[in-house]
Amino acid sequence: MLSYQHIYHAGNLADVQKHALLARMLAYLTRKDKPLSYMETHAGRGLYQLDAAEAIKTGEAEAGISRLLNDALLAQDHPLAEAIAKTRASHGAAAYPGSPMIAAHLLRDGDSLNFAELHPQENAALREALWPHGLGRRVHVHQQDGFELAQSLAPPTPRRGLMLIDPSYEVKRDYAQIPGHIAKLHRKWNVGVIALWYPILTDGTHKPMLTALEAQNLPGALRHEVLFPPARKGHRMVGSGMFIVNAPYGTEDEAQRLTKLFAKLR
Numbered sequence: 001m002l003s004y005q006h007i008y009h010a011g012n013l014a015d016v017q018k019h020a021l022l023a024r025m026l027a028y029l030t031r032k033d034k035p036l037s038y039m040e041t042h043a044g045r046g047l048y049q050l051d052a053a054e055a056i057k058t059g060e061a062e063a064g065i066s067r068l069l070n071d072a073l074l075a076q077d078h079p080l081a082e083a084i085a086k087t088r089a090s091h092g093a094a095a096y097p098g099s100p101m102i103a104a105h106l107l108r109d110g111d112s113l114n115f116a117e118l119h120p121q122e123n124a125a126l127r128e129a130l131w132p133h134g135l136g137r138r139v140h141v142h143q144q145d146g147f148e149l150a151q152s153l154a155p156p157t158p159r160r161g162l163m164l165i166d167p168s169y170e171v172k173r174d175y176a177q178i179p180g181h182i183a184k185l186h187r188k189w190n191v192g193v194i195a196l197w198y199p200i201l202t203d204g205t206h207k208p209m210l211t212a213l214e215a216q217n218l219p220g221a222l223r224h225e226v227l228f229p230p231a232r233k234g235h236r237m238v239g240s241g242m243f244i245v246n247a248p249y250g251t252e253d254e255a256q257r258l259t260k261l262f263a264k265l266r
Contacts, residue, residue, distance in 0.1 A: 004119070004168035010048035011061030011096045013228045013265070014240035016068060017258055018166070018197045021224070021242050022099055023079035024254040025162060025193065026106045035110040037161030037192075038103050039153055041146025042168065043115035045125035046100035047091060060231050065096060073261060079106055090132075099164055100126060104133040112138040112161075114153060116146035147181050155189040162193040169198070175205060179212035186218055186245055193246045200225060200239030213243055222247035224255040226262040 009015070029036055050061045065084075068074040074081050083105040087097040097105065100115050107113060115130070117123040123143045130139055142149050150163060163185070167174050182194055196213075198206050210223065227239040244251060 004170055005054065005122075006044045006098070006168075007048055007052055007054040008058050009060050009231075010055060010098065011050055011065035012058075012231065013060075013064045013226070013262070014197075014199065014237070016064050017224075017226050017240045017262070018242060019083075019097075019099060019102055020074075020078070020080050020258055021244070021251065021254055022164060022195065023083060023102055023106060025195070025244075025248050025251055026103060027079040028248045028250050029160075029162065029193070030106065030108060030111075034160055035112070035158045036107060037112045037114075037153075037156035037158050038107055039114045039116075039150060039156065039161070039163040040100060040103075041116050041150050041163070041165045043100045043117040043122075043126055043141070043146075044098045045117075045122045045129060046098045046104075046115075047087070047125070047129040048096045048098060049092070049094050050096050051094040058231060061096065063231070067265070068261075073264070082106070099166065100130060104130055104139070109137055112156065112158065114140045114142065114149065114156075116142045116144050116149040118143060118145060147177075150181070150185060151188075154185050154192070156192075159189070159191055162195060164195050164197070166197045172205075175209045178209055179216065182213065182218070182245065183216055186216075190219075191246065193244065193248060195245075196243045198241045198243065199237045200227065200241055201236045202238055203236065206241065210241070210243065218245045220244075220246040222251055222255065224258070226258060228262060228266060 055061050083102040086105045087095045127141050222244045225241040
């Protein structure tokens with residue numbers, strides 16, 4: 001649980017799908033002049049340098065966000081492009097924002113942000129990355145189990161908002177337990193947008209989890225998946241998925257756009 005380091009995978013094609021959908025949802029939710037609650041269960045360090053040795057070693061960012069930016073496949077007015085531009089203005093041309101930094105750039109002073117990150121080094125890096133954004137804002141970083149934090153905060157204040165659940169799935173029981181976590185969260189916070197990211201694996205480990213989620217008939221449920229070549233020979237992840245409860249207006253349009261984009265990348 002404490003060994004996963006996202007720097008090896010930051011900016012990969014899974015990040016592209018997850019972050020494009022997240023940024024589009026946040027952009028829509030901030031159109032109304034009403035405060036939001038934003039929460040993450042597995043936040044990571046929030047800021048990555050794609051020229052770091054770890055990122056270069058795997059080459060996943062080069063095949064992911066770097067390709068989209070270099071080939072102008074990501075529109076300049078896309079909220080993800082906006083968050084990347086703001087991150088690079090402060091942290092250099094190789095910087096890439098994780099989901100906490102994307103949220104920090106797209107959300108507003110009156111919004112509440114809570115992040116759980118259990119890994120001590122990642123937690124410290126996240127605090128440092130988010131410190132400038134915490135000035136005058138309600139930004140909280142917790143070194144706590146993300147699922148425990150989610151249940152303790154639901155329903156949040158303000159009630160309007162979004163939660164991102166993005167575990168590494170190194171703990172295999174996550175697949176079996178996540179449907180129950182989401183069902184309980186929705187019962188406590190029926191107006192909340194709950195967005196789950198999951199890997200698509202060659203052995204189909206993710207499938208029973210999705211079957212259980214869809215059997216709950218949750219409102220506004222949107223399931224979106226994209227496929228891509230494995231990052232290296234023998235790599236089990238061949239795609240990326242998002243399951244979203246109470247998906248905001250326009251999320252399905254963004255999902256369809258991403259489906260077309262990933263078809264070009266294969």
